[in-house]
Amino acid sequence: MRIAVIGGTAAGPAAAAEAARQGAEVVLYEQNAHISVGACEIPYVVAGQIEGGVEALEVLTPEEFEKSRGATVRVQHRVVALEPSKGRLVVESLIHRSRHDEAFDRFILATGARARRLGVDGEAAPGVFSLRGLEDAAALKTWLDTEPVRHVVVVGGGFVGLEMAEAMRDRAIRATILDTRGRVLGLDIADPMIAPMHEAMRARGVHVRAEQVTAIETEATGRVRAVRTNQGELIGCQAVIVAIGIEPRTALAESAGVHLGETGAIAVDDAMRTNVRTVWACGDVIEVPRVVDGNAVHWPLAPIGRRTARVAARNAAGARPADRFTGVTPSVAVRAFGIEAAHAGLSLDEARASGFDAEAIMVQHWSRVKMVPGSKPLHVRYVVEQGSGRLLGGELVGAEGAALRANVLVPWIRAGTTVREIAEEMDLVYNPPIAPATDPLRIAAAKAMRSVKGAGR
Amino acid sequence: MRIAVIGGTAAGPAAAAEAARQGAEVVLYEQNAHISVGACEIPYVVAGQIEGGVEALEVLTPEEFEKSRGATVRVQHRVVALEPSKGRLVVESLIHRSRHDEAFDRFILATGARARRLGVDGEAAPGVFSLRGLEDAAALKTWLDTEPVRHVVVVGGGFVGLEMAEAMRDRAIRATILDTRGRVLGLDIADPMIAPMHEAMRARGVHVRAEQVTAIETEATGRVRAVRTNQGELIGCQAVIVAIGIEPRTALAESAGVHLGETGAIAVDDAMRTNVRTVWACGDVIEVPRVVDGNAVHWPLAPIGRRTARVAARNAAGARPADRFTGVTPSVAVRAFGIEAAHAGLSLDEARASGFDAEAIMVQHWSRVKMVPGSKPLHVRYVVEQGSGRLLGGELVGAEGAALRANVLVPWIRAGTTVREIAEEMDLVYNPPIAPATDPLRIAAAKAMRSVKGAGR
Numbered sequence: 001m002r003i004a005v006i007g008g009t010a011a012g013p014a015a016a017a018e019a020a021r022q023g024a025e026v027v028l029y030e031q032n033a034h035i036s037v038g039a040c041e042i043p044y045v046v047a048g049q050i051e052g053g054v055e056a057l058e059v060l061t062p063e064e065f066e067k068s069r070g071a072t073v074r075v076q077h078r079v080v081a082l083e084p085s086k087g088r089l090v091v092e093s094l095i096h097r098s099r100h101d102e103a104f105d106r107f108i109l110a111t112g113a114r115a116r117r118l119g120v121d122g123e124a125a126p127g128v129f130s131l132r133g134l135e136d137a138a139a140l141k142t143w144l145d146t147e148p149v150r151h152v153v154v155v156g157g158g159f160v161g162l163e164m165a166e167a168m169r170d171r172a173i174r175a176t177i178l179d180t181r182g183r184v185l186g187l188d189i190a191d192p193m194i195a196p197m198h199e200a201m202r203a204r205g206v207h208v209r210a211e212q213v214t215a216i217e218t219e220a221t222g223r224v225r226a227v228r229t230n231q232g233e234l235i236g237c238q239a240v241i242v243a244i245g246i247e248p249r250t251a252l253a254e255s256a257g258v259h260l261g262e263t264g265a266i267a268v269d270d271a272m273r274t275n276v277r278t279v280w281a282c283g284d285v286i287e288v289p290r291v292v293d294g295n296a297v298h299w300p301l302a303p304i305g306r307r308t309a310r311v312a313a314r315n316a317a318g319a320r321p322a323d324r325f326t327g328v329t330p331s332v333a334v335r336a337f338g339i340e341a342a343h344a345g346l347s348l349d350e351a352r353a354s355g356f357d358a359e360a361i362m363v364q365h366w367s368r369v370k371m372v373p374g375s376k377p378l379h380v381r382y383v384v385e386q387g388s389g390r391l392l393g394g395e396l397v398g399a400e401g402a403a404l405r406a407n408v409l410v411p412w413i414r415a416g417t418t419v420r421e422i423a424e425e426m427d428l429v430y431n432p433p434i435a436p437a438t439d440p441l442r443i444a445a446a447k448a449m450r451s452v453k454g455a456g457r
Numbered sequence: 458m459r460i461a462v463i464g465g466t467a468a469g470p471a472a473a474a475e476a477a478r479q480g481a482e483v484v485l486y487e488q489n490a491h492i493s494v495g496a497c498e499i500p501y502v503v504a505g506q507i508e509g510g511v512e513a514l515e516v517l518t519p520e521e522f523e524k525s526r527g528a529t530v531r532v533q534h535r536v537v538a539l540e541p542s543k544g545r546l547v548v549e550s551l552i553h554r555s556r557h558d559e560a561f562d563r564f565i566l567a568t569g570a571r572a573r574r575l576g577v578d579g580e581a582a583p584g585v586f587s588l589r590g591l592e593d594a595a596a597l598k599t600w601l602d603t604e605p606v607r608h609v610v611v612v613g614g615g616f617v618g619l620e621m622a623e624a625m626r627d628r629a630i631r632a633t634i635l636d637t638r639g640r641v642l643g644l645d646i647a648d649p650m651i652a653p654m655h656e657a658m659r660a661r662g663v664h665v666r667a668e669q670v671t672a673i674e675t676e677a678t679g680r681v682r683a684v685r686t687n688q689g690e691l692i693g694c695q696a697v698i699v700a701i702g703i704e705p706r707t708a709l710a711e712s713a714g715v716h717l718g719e720t721g722a723i724a725v726d727d728a729m730r731t732n733v734r735t736v737w738a739c740g741d742v743i744e745v746p747r748v749v750d751g752n753a754v755h756w757p758l759a760p761i762g763r764r765t766a767r768v769a770a771r772n773a774a775g776a777r778p779a780d781r782f783t784g785v786t787p788s789v790a791v792r793a794f795g796i797e798a799a800h801a802g803l804s805l806d807e808a809r810a811s812g813f814d815a816e817a818i819m820v821q822h823w824s825r826v827k828m829v830p831g832s833k834p835l836h837v838r839y840v841v842e843q844g845s846g847r848l849l850g851g852e853l854v855g856a857e858g859a860a861l862r863a864n865v866l867v868p869w870i871r872a873g874t875t876v877r878e879i880a881e882e883m884d885l886v887y888n889p890p891i892a893p894a895t896d897p898l899r900i901a902a903a904k905a906m907r908s909v910k911g912a913g914r
Contacts, residue, residue, distance in 0.1 A: 041826060041889050050828050159888075302894045303887050310881070321914070326882045333886035342886055369498060371507050403891045404861035407898075410884050411868035424767070425783045427867050429790035429799055430760050431616075432498050434860045437759045441864075457778070 001025065003316055004089055004104040005071070006079045006252065008035035009133065010302055011283025012110035013060070014309035015316075017069040019108070022317035026071035027102070031078040031094060034134050036060040040302055042137040043160070046144070047167035054138040082107060082256040084278045106316045109253050109266065109274070109281040110309065113246040113300050118155065122216030123242070127224030130242040131160065140241070149173055149238040153227050155213055157184035159334045161243035162197075165206050166336040175206050176235060178227070182210025188332060188343035192362055193379055193397045200337035209233075216240060246300060248285045263287045263298040270324045272312035280316045282308035291327040291414050292346055292392055293354040299328050329410045333403035342406035345393030345413040348383050357386045361448045365440040367401035369432035376400050380444040382419065389418040389448070389455030396440075405441055419448035419455050458482065460773055461546055461561040462528075463536045463709065465492035466590065467759055468740025469567035470517070471766035472773075474526040476565070479774035483528035484559070488535040488551060491591050493517045497759055499594040500617070503601070504624035511595040539564060539713040541735045563773045566710050566723065566731070566738040567766065570703035570757050575612065579673030580699075584681030587699040588617065597698070606630055606695040610684050612670055614641035616791045618700035619654075622663050623793040632663050633692060635684070639667025645789060645800035649819055650838055650854045657794035666690075673697060703757060705742045718744045720755040727781045729769035737773045739765035748784040748871050749803055749849055750811040756785050786867045790860035799863035802850030802870040805840050814843045818905045822897040824858035826889035833857050837901040839876065846875040846905070846912030853897075862898055876905035876912050 001024045005016040008030025016028040028035065036059040044050045045057055062073040074091070080099065081090035084107060092099045115130035117123060127147070129140045143149070152168045154161045157179030168175035177184060184201070185194050198208065211229035219225045226236045248265040250258075258274045258281070261267035265287040272280050284300035286308060307325065314323040333342035351358035360383050368375035378398035385392055394409040396402035412422060422445035430437050438446075449456045458481045462473040465487025473485040485492065493516040501507045502514060519530040531548070537556065538547035541564060549556045572587035574580060584604070586597045600606070609625045611618045614636030625632035634641060641658070642651050655665065668686035676682045683693045705722040707715075715731045715738070718724035722744040729737050741757035743765060764782065771780040790799035808815035817840050825832035835855035842849055851866040853859035869879060879902035887894050895903075906913045 038826075038889075038894075040887070040894070041828070044829055044889055049830050052828075056828055301887065303884065303896075306895065307881065329884045331884045331886050333888050333891050335888065335890045340891070344884075344886075369495075371498070371509075371513055372501055373506050401861060403886055403888070404858060405864070407862070407885050407896075408864045408868065411865065411872065411874070415868065415872060417868070424764065427760065427786045427788045427801075428864050429788050429801075429860055430497070430758065431790050431792065431860070432495075432501055433792045434790050434797070437495075437497070438763065439760075439864075 001106065001317065002104045003106045003108060004029065004102070005108045005110055006082070007110035007112050007283065007285070008073070008075065009037050009039065009112050011112070011305035011309040013065060014306050015108045015110055015282055015313040016071040018310050018313035019317045020070040022314060022319050024317040028071050028073045029077045029079050029091065030073070030075045032133060032135060033075050034058050035062055035065060035073060035075060037134045039132060042131050043163035043167045045137055046141050046164070047170040049170065054134055054141060057134045057137060079252060082252055084256055084276045087278070105278065107279045108312050108316050109258070109279060109285055110283045111249040111252055111285045113248050113284040115242065116245045116247055118213055118242055118244065120213055120215050122218055122224070125216055125218045125224045126222055127238060128216060128240045128242065131164070132246070143239060144171060144173070147238060151176070151237045152239045152241060153178060153235055153237045154241045154243060156243040156245070157181070157208055158186040158243060158245065159332070162334060162336045164241050164243060165201070169204050169206060177206065177208045178211050178213060178229065179208055180210065180212050182208060184208055185341050187349070188347060189341050189395050189397065190348065190360065190381055193341070193381055193395050196377070196379065196397050197337065197339045197341060200339045204337055246284070248298065250285060253281065253285070261287045261296045263296055265298045267296070271315040271322055272308055272325060273315065280312040282312035288325065289327040291329045295354055297328065297330065299330055301332065304328055329414050331406055331410050333406055335403060338399055339397065340400065340402035341397045342403045343393070343395045344406045344409035345391070346383055347393055351383050351392045356392060358383050358392055359386055359452045360384070361444065361451055363440065363444045363447050365443050366436055367398055368434060369436050372432045374433065378402060378440050380440050382444050382448050384419055384448045384452045384455055386452055387454040389420055389452060390416050391419055391422065401435070408441060419445040419452065420457065423449055458563065458774065459561045460563045460565060461486065461559070462565045462567055463539070464567035464569050464740070464742070465530070465532065466494050466496065466569050468569070468762035468766040470522060471763050472565045472567055472739055472770040473528040475767050475770035476774045477527040479771060479776050481774040485528050485530045486534050486536050486548065487530070487532045489590060489592060490532050491515050492519055492522060492530060492532060494591045496589060499588050500620035500624045502594055503598050503621070504627040506627065511591055511598060514591045514594060536709060539709055541713055541733045544735070562735065564736045565769050565773050566715070566736060566742055567740045568706040568709055568742045570705050570741040572699065573702045573704055575670055575699055575701065577670055577672050579675055579681070582673055582675045582681045583679055584695065585673060585697045585699065588621070589703070600696060601628060601630070604695060608633070608694045609696045609698060610635060610692055610694045611698045611700060613700040613702070614638070614665055615643040615700060615702065616789070619791060619793045621698050621700060622658070626661050626663060634663065634665045635668050635670060635686065636665055637667065637669050639665055641665055642798050644806070645804060646798050646852050646854065647805065647817065647838055650798070650836055650852050653834070653836065653854050654794065654796045654798060657796045661794055703741070705755065707742060710738065710742070718753050720744045720753055722755045724753070728772040728779055729765055729782060730772065737769040739769035745782065746784040748786045752811055754785065754787065756787055758789065761785055786871050788863055788867050790863055792860060795856055796854065797857065797859035798854045799860045800850070800852045801863045801866035802848070803840055804850055808840050808849045813849060815840050815849055816843055816909045817841070818901065818908055820897065820901045820904050822900050823893055824855055825891060826893050829889045831890065835859060835897045837897050839901050839905050841876055841905045841909045841912055843909055844911040846877055846909060847873050848876055848879065858892070865898060876902040876909065877914065880906055
């Protein structure tokens with residue numbers, strides 16, 4: 001069986017390797033020069049923290065991949081048409097500028113996502129960057145290494161924007177974040193939880209402004225020199241980093257008759273198969289069901305990409321028994337400016353939008369026993385269903401112990417665990433330099449028992 | 458209703474406060490001068506790391522407790538007899554050296570545990586310490602503050618022994634651990650996992666010797682001067698810390714006709730009631746059922762003490778509906794010499810003793826994305842049931858990210874989660890400075906799928 005995998009950043013290589021392991025003849029197509037790219041490491045490469053620079057982002061070269069994974073790799077090849085009914089692709093070689101057809105039995109779409117654009121004048125100017133691939137990282141790093149950059153405007157206060165602002169400070173470059181809501185950490189972390197991060201940023205001179213970019217102004221040389229905002233402000237800068245989210249690259253799929261879901265990403269069944277019977281899809285281009293409520297979500301993170309890639313590849317290759325994707329329990333964490341922030345499950349808004357009669361509670365406690373040196377404030381917020389007392393989501397923010405504690409929420413949320421069970425029945429490790437005798441996760445649950453309607457005894 | 462709570466270290470005050478909250482008239486008896494003592498903080502007080510010294514171990518004074526919790530406190534009062542059938546206690550005042558009877562409807566035993574003794578000559582000499590209460594901590598700290606102590610022998614390489622050896626190094630005192638098995642971390646952490654801790658200890662000059670103490674030798678003044686071992690060695694020292702475990706203080710219970718379980722601790726039902734209908738028990742003096750296999754275990758840790766105290770107190774006070782204790786999933790962690798070690802669930806030996814057809818697998822991976830600064834080796838070991846692939850227990854050791862990851866194992870073990878589910882379906886946070894894209898917990902599960910019989914697909 002011949003399988004084409006289209007897209008080589010992360011999910012594509014994972015799918016190609018798994019399909020080859022299952023005995024299929026696999027060709028992996030990627031329009032850029034690299035495959036197997038660790039995009040999440042870009043901020044640390046740009047900051048100069050990772051040895052080997054941008055090269056280090058390439059986990060395997062195409063040659064290494066072919067040799068170790070047993071799949072053929074075609075880099076700098078763009079798939080310009082997918083014709084499932086004819087069992088073929090039209091491929092354009094970006095090296096030879098030539099097109100040809102190739103015949104396959106089955107197709108796996110792993111075309112990923114692209115950075116959202118601002119849609120303002122000047123966005124194409126040298127010095128304006130968005131960050132998806134190795135090439136983007138290399139271009140930004142070269143710019144910072146060679147241009148006299150003193151101030152960078154980061155547009156978007158989500159996790160990536162935050163990481164990039166920190167990367168600038170690590171390079172001793174001033175940074176300002178422009179975010180329409182005037183805050184960082186995105187919607188996964190509720191407003192009352194963000195103060196510690198804002199404080200840590202202020203301490204390092206990074207300011208967040210509630211402004212929207214209306215234009216990017218350039219020098220006579222064409223280089224960026226400032227952003228203009230909806231407040232009429234002109235903010236001088238020598239680089240702009242646009243980090244306002246990503247959107248799935250669905251054009252090829254749509255042209256092949258593959259249906260999209262409500263989120264705008266490709267709709268797949270639990271075998272990662274699309275409505276077109278010879279086409280599977282995985283990674284950042286698809287939507288997946290969320291465990292708590294079954295709603296489809298676009299949750300483009302590397303671990304989910306790997307999981308959906310494995311399921312798509314095994315099923316496309318005909319492995320028996322069929323592999324099923326059981327859904328995602330959203331969970332995410334960031335560490336920047338010495339503060340960790342993490343989220344699992346549903347936010348309060350998501351829970352309510354999903355029809356839950358939900359409330360949120362918040363506690364501030366300590367990462368370790370308070371009187372032990374190194375203990376830091378830890379903020380915990382739970383989203384809880386009224387009546388049942390079921391935990392639907394949680395957020396943690398603090399200088400230590402926030403990120404890994406979010407992992408514990410995942411099996412609790414998946415299993416429908418109640419705050420009473422968490423407060424009264426759950427074992428959590430205790431040791432003065434590690435955690436208080438009653439862990440903040442249980443203290444928050446006890447508060448929810450007292451204050452969420454129907455969650456107590 | 459009048460309830461007597463006997464024992465005031467940790468579970469006793471928790472039980473007294475809860476019973477008073479339920480409307481009972483409560484008297485709390487404690488033979489020492491303090492109640493509400495944080496015994497787990499002793500090593501950090503002795504090390505001089507906690508402000509306020511040993512006083513800081515007292516969470517509430519008896520007066521503060523009476524005022525805020527609404528229970529009467531009798532410190533320096535020893536309960537010398539418990540006569541449930543007559544509804545009375547015989548109490549000895551250690552202040553007035555007088556005895557009197559007191560009438561109660563119900564009794565809660567929270568007599569805790571005592572340090573095991575070596576049973577060798579010289580054990581009573583000045584300079585030999587074991588560490589259970591505030592008084593023990595104060596005595597050791599005074600000894601170290603006032604005597605010319607250059608070298609301390611710590612007997613026992615369990616978690617407490619390890620913490621005390623580190624406390625000595627923090628005070629620039631040499632320390633040697635004597636452990637009959639020649640290793641630290643106790644049976645919860647398997648032999649192949651202990652190397653990183655031993656290495657970190659060696660780097661700070663702490664050696665572990667596989668020797669047993671046969672006698673403690675003293676100066677003419679009576680002070681300790683050396684320990685003699687079963688290898689015929691004489692190890693000079695100016696203090697000995699005995700940390701070879703604890704045993705439940707059951708004498709009062711036994712004399713009242715309360716039955717003990719197989720572990721030698723008090724047997725209780727899931728309401729924390731003993732065989733004597735007016736007597737409940739909680740804390741370190743009882744045994745509790747282990748979730749994985751239902752076996753009774755003596756698991757004397759503070760969080761379990763608090764949980765069993767609440768159940769005992771609510772039920773003794775007649776709260777409705779009755780409170781049930783659903784069992785313990787053993788979980789424990791330590792941080793010493795810059796290394797964290799943690800354990801959850803069953804060890805391989807425990808699993809086999811319990812009748813499971815179990816195997817263990819081990820992986821070494823990284824606490825963060827490997828190429829990010831600060832990433833440290835992380836060792837994970839899983840105990841897995843053959844055939845089902847069910848996770849029965851896990852151990853983690855590493856310089857960071859070991860302790861809090863053990864918390865995730867608890868709900869997995871409780872729910873009977875398989876290594877296939879962990880490897881393929883579990884969400885765990887990912888971010889380069891926090892965790893690899895495939896978390897070590899999932900990497901270990903994938904290895905178990907491959908190598909434990911029947912655990913794969």
